[in-house]
Each structure stands twice: as C-alpha cells, then as structure tokens.
Amino acid sequence: MRKNLNVIVAYSIMMGLIILVGIFQSWNIALSIFNLCLISAVMTMGANIQWGYAGLINFGIMGYTALGGLAAVLISVNPVQEAWNAGGLNILSSLFLIIGMVLAVKYVLNKYEKSKVRTYIIATIIISGIIIIRFVSEPGIEAIEEVNPAKTGFLGGFGLPIIFSWVVGALFAGGLAFVIGKVALGLRADYLAIATLLISEIVIAIIKHEDWLTRGVKNVIGLKRPAPYEVNLQQTDWFINLVQKFNSGKLNLISDITERQAALNQYVIEGSSVFVKLCYSGLFLFVVIILLILTQKALYSPWGRMMRAIRDNEEAANAMGKNVVKQHLLIFVLGSAIVGIAGAMLVTQDGLFTPGSYRPMRYTFLIWVMVIVGGSGNNFGAILGGFVVWFLWIEAAPIGMYLVNLTTSGLDDTHSLKVHLIESVPYFRFLMMGLGLLLIMRYRPKGIIPEKIEIK
Amino acid sequence: MVDMDYLNAIILLLNYIFVPGLTYGSQLALGAIFVTLIYGILRFANFATGDMMSFGTMFTILFTWYFQSIGISLGVLPTALLAIPFAVIFMVGYMLLVDKFVFKYYRINKSPPVQLAMVSIGVMFVTQAVVRIIIGPSDRRFFDGEKFLIRAGEFKEITGLNEGLAIKSTQVITIFVTLILVSTLFWFLNKTKTGKSMRAYSDNEDLALLSGIDPKKIVMITWIIAGILATIGGALYGLDKSFKPFTYFNNMLPIFAAAIVGGIGNPFGAFLGGYVIAFSEILLTYAYKKFFMYVLPESMEPDGLIQLLSTDYKFAVSFSILVIVLLYRPSGIFKGKVL
Numbered sequence: 001m002r003k004n005l006n007v008i009v010a011y012s013i014m015m016g017l018i019i020l021v022g023i024f025q026s027w028n029i030a031l032s033i034f035n036l037c038l039i040s041a042v043m044t045m046g047a048n049i050q051w052g053y054a055g056l057i058n059f060g061i062m063g064y065t066a067l068g069g070l071a072a073v074l075i076s077v078n079p080v081q082e083a084w085n086a087g088g089l090n091i092l093s094s095l096f097l098i099i100g101m102v103l104a105v106k107y108v109l110n111k112y113e114k115s116k117v118r119t120y121i122i123a124t125i126i127i128s129g130i131i132i133i134r135f136v137s138e139p140g141i142e143a144i145e146e147v148n149p150a151k152t153g154f155l156g157g158f159g160l161p162i163i164f165s166w167v168v169g170a171l172f173a174g175g176l177a178f179v180i181g182k183v184a185l186g187l188r189a190d191y192l193a194i195a196t197l198l199i200s201e202i203v204i205a206i207i208k209h210e211d212w213l214t215r216g217v218k219n220v221i222g223l224k225r226p227a228p229y230e231v232n233l234q235q236t237d238w239f240i241n242l243v244q245k246f247n248s249g250k251l252n253l254i255s256d257i258t259e260r261q262a263a264l265n266q267y268v269i270e271g272s273s274v275f276v277k278l279c280y281s282g283l284f285l286f287v288v289i290i291l292l293i294l295t296q297k298a299l300y301s302p303w304g305r306m307m308r309a310i311r312d313n314e315e316a317a318n319a320m321g322k323n324v325v326k327q328h329l330l331i332f333v334l335g336s337a338i339v340g341i342a343g344a345m346l347v348t349q350d351g352l353f354t355p356g357s358y359r360p361m362r363y364t365f366l367i368w369v370m371v372i373v374g375g376s377g378n379n380f381g382a383i384l385g386g387f388v389v390w391f392l393w394i395e396a397a398p399i400g401m402y403l404v405n406l407t408t409s410g411l412d413d414t415h416s417l418k419v420h421l422i423e424s425v426p427y428f429r430f431l432m433m434g435l436g437l438l439l440i441m442r443y444r445p446k447g448i449i450p451e452k453i454e455i456k
Numbered sequence: 457m458v459d460m461d462y463l464n465a466i467i468l469l470l471n472y473i474f475v476p477g478l479t480y481g482s483q484l485a486l487g488a489i490f491v492t493l494i495y496g497i498l499r500f501a502n503f504a505t506g507d508m509m510s511f512g513t514m515f516t517i518l519f520t521w522y523f524q525s526i527g528i529s530l531g532v533l534p535t536a537l538l539a540i541p542f543a544v545i546f547m548v549g550y551m552l553l554v555d556k557f558v559f560k561y562y563r564i565n566k567s568p569p570v571q572l573a574m575v576s577i578g579v580m581f582v583t584q585a586v587v588r589i590i591i592g593p594s595d596r597r598f599f600d601g602e603k604f605l606i607r608a609g610e611f612k613e614i615t616g617l618n619e620g621l622a623i624k625s626t627q628v629i630t631i632f633v634t635l636i637l638v639s640t641l642f643w644f645l646n647k648t649k650t651g652k653s654m655r656a657y658s659d660n661e662d663l664a665l666l667s668g669i670d671p672k673k674i675v676m677i678t679w680i681i682a683g684i685l686a687t688i689g690g691a692l693y694g695l696d697k698s699f700k701p702f703t704y705f706n707n708m709l710p711i712f713a714a715a716i717v718g719g720i721g722n723p724f725g726a727f728l729g730g731y732v733i734a735f736s737e738i739l740l741t742y743a744y745k746k747f748f749m750y751v752l753p754e755s756m757e758p759d760g761l762i763q764l765l766s767t768d769y770k771f772a773v774s775f776s777i778l779v780i781v782l783l784y785r786p787s788g789i790f791k792g793k794v795l
Contacts, residue, residue, distance in 0.1 A: 057570060187782060189570045190501040194712050195782055198775035201709060209768035361584075361705070365577055372574060427588035434581025438558060441575055 007380050007449055014387045021395070028270070031277035033394050038284035039345050040386035044370045045291055045379060046338030052377030052451065053304065054331045055311040057193040060180065062363035063200030064336045066207050066355065067176055068169030068343020070214060073353045076162035076224045083147040083155050083212075090140025091155065091212070094133050101129035144212040154215045163226045165344045166287070173340025174333045176203070181332040185325070197360065208355045220353040227279035233272040240264070243271040280349050287345065288383070291338060295379050307331060361430075366393065369437050375447025384449055392436070393429050400428030460617065465750035467619040471608075473742055477735045479627040479696060482634035485730025486689030487711035489641065489723045490682050496658040496721035497678045498559065500572035504580040505686075506708030510701045511550060511583050512687030513694045514591045515543035517598045524600070532602040537629070540691050548683035554579055555679055563675070580705075587701050596699045599626065626696040637688060638727055641681065645723065650677060658721065709771065710737070713778040719788025728790070733774045741767045 018037075022030030043061060050056040104125050112118045145153045184195045207214050214220070233239045244251065247267050254260040298304050310317040310324050318324050347353050366389065374385015392399075404425060408418045440447065487509060494502045502508075519539030529535050558579060562572050605628055608620025645651040650673075657664040657674045665671060690704065697703075710733050718729025744762040765773060781788065 183779065183783060187786065189568075190573055191716070191782060191786065193570075193573060194501060194716065195779060198709055198713065198778055202772045202775050205769055205772045209766065365581070368574070368577065369581075421589075424589040424592065427585050427593070430581045430585035430588065434578045434583075434585060437578035437581065438575065441571070441578065442558075442561060445571075 007384075010384055010449060011380075014384065014391070017391060027274050028277065031274060031281060033391060035277060035280050035284055035349060036394075037387040037390045038281065038288050039342050039349070040367070040370060040390045041288050041383040042284075042291060042342035042345065042386075043339050043367045044374060044382040044386040045288075045295060046335045046342065047367055047371045048335075048374075048376055048379060048382035049295060049338065050331060050335035051371060052382065053299065053307045053311065054328060055189075056185070056328060056332055056335075057189055058196050058332065058335065059193045059360075059364050059368070060196035060200035060203075060336075061339050061367050062358050062360050063196075063203035064173035064176065064339040065343035065346065065363050066200075066204055066358045067172040068165075068340035068345075069347040069353050069358075070207060071169035071172045071340070072162055072165040072223060072344045072347035073214065073220050074157040075160050075165035075168055077157035077220065078159040080147065080152045080154065080156035083144045083152060086143035086147055087140030087212070088144075088155065090137050091144070094137040094140070097129065097133050097136060101125060101133075104129075141212045149218075152215075153218070154212050154220075161226065162224050162348050163283075165348070166341050169340040169344030170337040171340070173343065174337035177333045177336030178329070181329040185328050185332060197364065200360070200364065204355065204358050207358075214353070214355060217356045219355070221351070223347065223351045223353065225351060226283060226348065227276050230269075230272040230276055233275060234268050239272065239275070240268055243268050246271070284345060284349075287341065291341075292379055292383065299379065366433065369433050371447075373436060373440050373447060375449040375451060377451030378447070378449050381447050381449035381451070385447065388448070389433070389436075392432055396429035396432050397425055399432075400425040403428075461750045464617050464619045465747050467611075467617055467621050468747055468750065471619065471621045473735075473738050475621075475623060475627055477731070477738045479630045480738070481731035481734030482630050483689055483693040483696070483730075484707075484711055484714045484734055485727045486634060486637070486685050486692070487707065488714035488718060488726035488730045489638070490685040490689065491711055491715040492718070492720055492723055492726040493678055493682055493685070495715070496723075497654060497674060498563065498572075500569045500576060501712075503573060503576045503708070504583055505711055506705040507580050507583040507587065507701070508547070508551070508682075509686045509690030509693075509707070510587050510699070510704035511690075512543055512547035512683070513690035513699050513704070514587050515546045516540055516687065516691040516694070517591065517596060517699060519543055520598045520600075530601065532625070534599050534601045534626070534629070534695055536598055536691055536695055540688060543691065544684050544687045547687045548680050551679045551683045551686075552676065555675065584701065584705065591701075593701055596694075598699065599695050601625065624696070626692075630692045630696055633688060633692060637685070641685075641723065644681075654678065706771075710734075710774045713774045716778055717781050717788055719790040722788065722790050725788055725790035729788070732789070733777065736777055737770050737773045740764045740773045741770050 018030050018034050021033060043065065046064075047058065047061060050058045105122055108118060108121055108125065112121075144155060147153060180196065180199055184192055184199070187195055208216050210216065211218065244264060244267075247264075251260055251264060251267075254263055306317070306322055307327065309320075310322060310327055314324055370385040370389040371382055372385070373389055374383065375381020401422070404418070404421045408415070408421060411418045444450075487505060490509075491502060491505050494500065494505075516536050516539045519542045520534075520536045523529070523535050523538060528538065530538055558575060559572065562575060602625055605623045605625050606621060608622040611621045612618070645655060653664065653669045654674055654677065656667070657669055657671065661671075664674075693704075693707070711730075714729035714733045715726045716729070717732055718725030718727065720726075741763065748762060
C-alpha cells in the first residue's frame with residue numbers, strides 16, 4: 001500500500017479535478033473530458049509499450065489512430081450497393097493485382113541473389129504494377145464517386161455493429177505497423193522518428209484523398225452507436241422515472257405542476273446526454289482496465305524483463321541470444337495495434353470520421369507529451385499522463401482566460417492589447433504543453449510516476 | 457511549325473516545372489541546411505525547425521509593417537528585404553535564449569540525441585504558441601513592390617509563342633538570395649578558421665576539444681548561422697507564397713526529407729537535397745498532357761492528363777523518396793556527417 005501511495009494520491013487528485021469540473025462547469029463537460037482522457041490513456045499505453053518497454057520512437061501515432069477510425073467506418077457503415085455495382089469489380093481486381101504484385105516481388109526477392117539486376121527487376125514490377133492498377137481502378141473509382149456524391153460516393157462498409165471495429169482497428173494498425181517495422185526498424189532512433197512521422201503523413205494523405213474508400217474530406221457522419229440515442233432515451237419511461245427519482249428532492253420543491261413538468265423535461269434532456277456519455281465511459285473504462293491488466297502482466301513477465309534488457313543494452317541482450325529484431329517488430333506491432341483501438345474508440349464516440357482533423361500536433365506530439373509527462377515505462381504513469389495532459393489541454397482556455405484577465409485587469413476592456421490577448425487564448429494550450437514538457441524533462445525526467453522495477 | 461511546337465513545349469516545362477521547382481527547392485534547401493547544421497554540430501534532430509522559421513518570418517512581417525507605416529519602401533523590391541536583417545537579430549536572440557535555458561543543460565550532461573529531439577518538441581510547442589499569440593494563425597501576405605519580372609502575356613507578344621513564361625520577382629529574388637547565402641556559407645565553412653573549426657567539431661568532438669577549439673563559440677556561431685538561414689528561408693517562402701504558421705510547421709517534413717536525402721550533417725548534400733525533393737514533387741505530380749500535345753504528332757495525342765500522381769499526393773512523393781533513400785542508402789545520396 002505505502003509504496004503505491006504516490007500513484008493513489010496522483011489518481012485521486014486527477015479524479016477530484018474532474019469532479020470539480022462537473023460541479024462548477026457541468027457534468028456533461030466533465031464526462032466528455034473523462035471519456036477523452038480514457039481514449040488518450042489507451043493511446044499513451046500503446047506509445048508507452050513502444051517507448052517505455054522497448055525504447056522505440058514511434059512518431060506515427062497519428063497514422064494508426066486514423067486507421068482505427070477508418071476501421072470504424074468500414075465496419076459500421078452499410079454497404080452502398082449501387083457503388084459496388086458501379087465499380088466494385090474494378091476495385092476487387094485492383095486488390096488482387098496488388099496482392100499479385102507483392103507476391104511477385106517476394107518471389108523475386110527469395111529466388112535471386114542480391115544484385116543490381118534484381119533491384120531493377122523489382123523496380124520494373126512495381127512501376128508497371130502501379131500503372132496497370134491505375135488503369136484498372138480509375139474507371140471504377142470514377143464510377144463509385146459519381147454514385148450520389150452528396151450522400152455516399154464511396155463503397156460503404158460491412159454494416160456490422162461498430163464495436164467490432166475496435167478489434168479490426170487494432171488489426172489494421174498492427175498490419176501497417178508490421179510493414180513499417182519490417183522496413184524502418186533497423187534505422188537509428190532519430191531516423192526512425194522522422195521516418196514514422198513521414199509515413200503517417202502518407203497514410204493521412206491516402207485517407208484524405210481516396211474518396212471511394214473513405215469519402216475523404218467530405219467526412220462520414222452519423223455512424224452507428226453502441227450506446228442509446230438521446231432522443232430515444234428522452235421518450236423511454238424507465239429513463240424518465242430514473243431521472244425523476246434522481247432529482248426528486250429538487251422537483252418536490254416546485255409546487256406548480258406545469259412548472260414541475262417543465263423542470264423534469266429539462267432534467268431528462270440533460271440527463272439523457274449524461275447517460276449516453278456514461279455508457280461510453282463504461283465501455284472505455286472496460287478497455288482501459290483490460291489493457292492495463294494485460295500490459296502489467298506483460299511488464300512483469302519474463303518477456304517484459306527481456307524487453308527491458310533489450311532496451312537498456314541491445315548488444316548484451318543480443319549476445320545472450322535474444323532476437324532483438326524480432327522482439328522490436330513484435331512490440332512495434334503490439335503498441336501500434338493498441339493505438340488503433342484508441343482510434344476506433346475515438347470515432348465511435350464522435351459518431352463521425354473527419355480525415356481532415358488528423359494533425360500531427362494533436363495525434364502524435366500531444367500523445368508523446370502525455371507519455372513523457374506521465375512517466376515512460378510505467379503504465380500507471382502513462383495513463384495518468386493521458387489524463388493530466390488532456391485535462392490541461394481542454395482547461396487551458398479557461399485558465400488562460402483567467403490569467404489574461406488577471407494580468408490585464410488594469411487595462412480598459414477595449415484596449416487593443418487586451419482584445420488581442422483574449423483572442424489568442426486558445427493558443428495558450430500550446431504554451432502550457434511546451435512549458436510542461438520542458439519542465440518535466442528538466443526536473444523530473446522520469447515523469448510524474450517514474451518507472452519502478454520490482455524483482456518478483 | 458514543328459520547331460515552334462518544340463519551343464512551346466520547352467517554355468511549358470520552364471514555366472510549370474523548372475522555375476517553380478528551382479524556387480521551391482531553394483526554399484527547402486535553406487531549411488535543410490539549417491536542419492543539417494544543427495544535426496551535425498549540436499547532434500540532434502530539431503523538430504522545432506518549421507516553427508523557428510515561422511518565428512523569424514513573423515518578425516520579418518512585423519518589421520515590414522512598421523517600415524510600411526512610416527513610409528519606407530524599396531520601390532520595385534519588396535520591403536521585406538529591408539526587414540530581414542532586423543528580423544535575423546530577433547531570431548538569433550531567441551535561438552540563443554532557447555539554447556541557454558533549454559538545450560545547453562542536455563548538451564553539458566551529454567544526454568542521448570533522442571532526449572534532445574524530445575526537448576526540441578517542447579520548444580516546438582512553445583514557439584508555435586508564441587507565434588500564434590503574437591501574430592495569429594491566419595494567412596498573411598506581406599509582399600509589395602513589382603510582382604512580375606516577365607508576365608505571361610508580354611512574353612507571348614514578344615516571342616509570338618502560344619505558351620507564356622511568367623517569372624515572378626519573388627522567384628528571382630529567392631533563387632538569387634539563396635545562391636549568395638549558400639555560397640557565402642560554403643566559403644565560410646571551407647576557408648575561414650572558425651568555419652574549419654566548426655567542421656572539425658562536427659567531425660570529431662573530442663579531438664576538436666583537444667586541439668583547443670572553444671565549444672561555446674562553436675555552438676553560438678552555429679545558432680547564429682541557423683538563425684540567419686531560418687529567417688531568410690522562412691521569409692522567402694512567405695514572400696513567394698504566403699505566411700501561415702500551420703503551413704510552416706508542415707514544411708518541416710519536406711525539409712527533413714531534403715536534409716536526410718542529401719545525407720544529414722552534410723550542408724552541400726542538404727542544399728542539393730532541397731532541389732531533389734522539390735523537383736521530384738513537381739515532376740511526379742505534373743499533368744503532362746499539354747506537353748505531349750506539343751511534342752507528339754496529332755494522331756498520337758494522349759486522352760488522359762498523363763499525370764503520374766494527383767497533386768494531393770505532393771507531400772507523399774517526397775516522403776516516399778525519403779523512405780526509399782533511408783532503405784537503400786541510410787547515409788543519404790551524399791555521405792552524411794562530413795560537415
């Protein structure tokens with residue numbers, strides 16, 4: 001108990017802060033912060049596995065998040081039959097062509113010794129493959145995008161419950177990570193960082209511009225939900241009764257019946273959105289706890305010890321007969337898959353997929369700030385980092401506003417400096433994140449909850 | 457008539473590929489040399505590159521506005537050229553300040569490069585916030601003076617060709633300033649004593665220290681050169697296109713690509729890497745339909761746009777090149793780490 005005291009204290013303070021937001025701002029805001037904190041926590045766990053356990057830098061978090069989101073779309077949206085009729089055949093044949101191309105390249109790689117001729121053959125296969133695929137797919141893509149472009153204009157998905165996408169998102173992200181890992185893991189740490197950052201930008205470019213698959217910047221809205229809809233809840237008897245019971249104290253104070261009914265309606269409307277958010281919180285919390293148990297078990301297993309050994313001294317671990325390359329690839333895939341889950345969760349919660357919103361500041365660098373601030377190598381630290389940083393990210397604007405008002409209290413309300421500062425309040429969050437990261441790295445380089453290695 | 461067609465085709469390529477490529481390449485090259493200098497001498501990948509460039513550009517814009525408000529201008533040349541030296545002073549001051557309070561600690565403790573890269577992310581956040589708080593996130597144009605050196609219409613009238621060649625004055629200024637700046641830099645690195653000691657320090661730190669090179673001076677001069685490069689590179693980009701903090705942050709990626717393709721740590725490689733990236737982006741996303749219409753006989757004229765990749769994938773091209781280079785020649789086209 002005592003040795004975990006700092007963890008318990010840190011988490012209690014965090015929960016206290018969220019509850020304070022609930023009391024002073026509203027429970028709706030508090031719960032939406034809490035939900036995104038949970039999603040951030042999943043992302044940080046993914047990044048922490050890679051960085052904290054194995055010392056791999058992955059600046060491609062944005063790409064895996066977007067792939068998870070894509071999975072949510074492809075799983076939950078109903079298939080667009082017309083589009084499939086119009087261009088499905090072309091797309092499917094292009095898919096087979098891609099598989100054929102990959103197999104051909106693999107065959108050449110295995111069959112022949114490394115030589116210049118082999119490189120040229122592979123280059124020829126890839127270039128001619130791309131040209132053929134473009135010829136095959138182009139008419140299909142055009143036909144698909146012409147099918148009711150205002151509403152669909154894409155192939156749609158499989159029409160399954162969106163919750164499945166959490167698994168599929170993990171598979172997508174893991175698959176991409178496998179390819180990237182095969183290609184880039186041999187690079188030096190800072191090259192790996194840059195390479196993953198750039199590859200994630202390529203992923204986003206594809207998601208943004210391949211309209212037949214993702215609708216691109218036209219966005220996909222109105223995704224199915226795993227939770228009930230507010231409008232339906234507001235008309236269900238058991239929910240109204242529940243709200244009535246919950247607020248009976250306040251309602252009984254109102255004597256007039258019509259007024260009481262109006263107040264009840266108000267409570268039902270507020271309560272419905274809180275209830276929906278609570279449903280999401282439950283689902284997310286479930287994921288976080290499962291992942292936490294798994295990652296903790298892994299950390300203290302022989303495998304976790306081996307990973308730390310590889311992280312701390314690669315050559316020595318290699319000399320002891322550990323396959324460093326294979327383990328790096330494994331952990332790269334695992335961590336990315338976890339980030340993919342978070343990406344699918346995020347889209348599930350929002351109910352919409354907006355490829356234009358994936359930006360490296362928000363989905364890569366902010367997650368890294370969370371990992372570093374929380375404490376890399378320690379799952380509790382990483383999760384706490386997700387909570388603290390997301391909380392500050394959201395509450396930075398009110399805090400910035402307060403600070404601006406405090407420092408410029410002597411100035412007139414129309415003074416140009418004050419107006420300018422109030423306009424730039426949203427950017428104080430960048431300042432806070434940057435300063436926070438710099439201070440933590442300088443004075444507490446192991447994070448708020450540092451890594452603790454217990455020999456069991 | 458056939459000769460005319462070929463001339464038209466050449467002008468077409470000049471107008472849409474060569475001149476824009478050379479301009480964009482110069483802008484990338486300056487940024488890439490900045491990245492490579494920091495990497496070679498201070499030994500970390502500086503993720504604050506794009507935002508430092510936008511910081512310098514911001515001061516260029518502020519001084520331009522100030523000069524415009526008191527009625528100073530350079531006539532046909534943009535006022536920004538006059539503002540750049542003042543902006544450089546602020547930029548270098550900011551960089552030295554950041555170095556003193558942030559990077560110095562890790563340098564003295566001999567922290568691993570990864571940690572310094574992570575710290576540079578903190579600097580990136582702070583710089584981005586400062587720029588947005590001071591000048592705001594919106595798009596700003598600060599170009600004044602004569603816009604075109606040659607207008608497409610005039611060119612057509614003079615030569616009688618179908619295709620016009622338009623050369624913007626910012627394009628000429630960009631290429632001209634880049635050439636002067638880069639040749640001065642190479643002269644400095646190769647011929648002066650300070651430059652040579654910088655190269656020695658980059659090549660082998662311990663040996664350089666043993667031979668009495670003052671590391672403090674080397675670091676300071678590196679930041680000064682970096683400040684000059686960042687401000688001028690950023691200001692030229694802003695003059696030619698426009699200034700928007702978010703675009704500058706994004707430009708960091710092709711700049712990194714250019715630096716690595718050229719062999720990180722090697723300024724000359726970075727210089728050429730800028731053009732490699734710029735030209736491959738433009739060559740692969742240009743629609744060649746019109747070009748083939750001129751060159752090929754009428755019967756063989758193409759139907760499609762003859763575009764290898766849609767312009768949406770402009771960035772993706774440079775990143776793919778980078779990935780290929782990293783796989784086959786991790787030290788870059790020109791061997792890295794020989795400042």
